[in-house]
Amino acid sequence: MDIKTPLLIVFEGIDGSGKTTISKMLYEYLKNNNLRVSWFREPSDSKWGKEIRELSKIYDEIPIDKELDLFTKDRKWDVKNNIVPAFKRNEIVILDRYYFSSACYQGAKGLEIEMILKINEKFAPPPNALFIIDTEIETALDRIKRDRDSTAILFEKKDYLKKVRKNYLNLKEKNTFIINGNSSIKDVFSETLKHFNELFLK
DSSP, X not given: OOBOSOEEEEEEOSTTSSHHHHHHHHHHHHHHTTOOEEEEESSOSSXXXXXXXXXXXXXXXXXXXXXXXXXXXXXXXXXXXIIHHHHHTTOEEXXXXXXXXXXXXXXXXXXXHHHHHHHHHTXXXXXXXXXXXXXXXXXXHHHHHHHHOOOOOGGGOHHHHHHHHHHHHTOOXXXXXXXXXXXXXXXXXXXXXXXXXXHHBO
């Protein structure tokens, strides 16, 4: 495959959308085609990312300003320690969540989406492609219950997720693709790969 690198490919969507599965499938596909590729997720493995995961257990009790600060610090670490070094190695970087998650999730809690985007755009490289795996709320919640065997927290409450989903669908980033996440994994990946190839395959 002849693809000009480095590239930053971002996957977004509500919890249970299937974005993690699809992003890993693209990573494996590209790696199997002998391309240099890295896969990362946010929150990262930084101390702030670990704190975010701990606090997710009491998510609706976190002050919104503290939440935004933690995600911003974690993302700065991710850019410095994961994304930029991978760029220097001339790799394709695949991200499971990025600053669009902050904008859409925290925007659904009342913060201004454009403000969050601008804060992140000051230090975070823009993606070459943004894949939003758009999934019906009920479908996403059914997957969470089936796959995680856990009680829904704020991230996974219907009314909140409806707002998050709406925010995702209103994003106006360049090279944004809305992928139907209600289909089978095979179909979702096929649609994703089709857009990827049309955009980057030379």
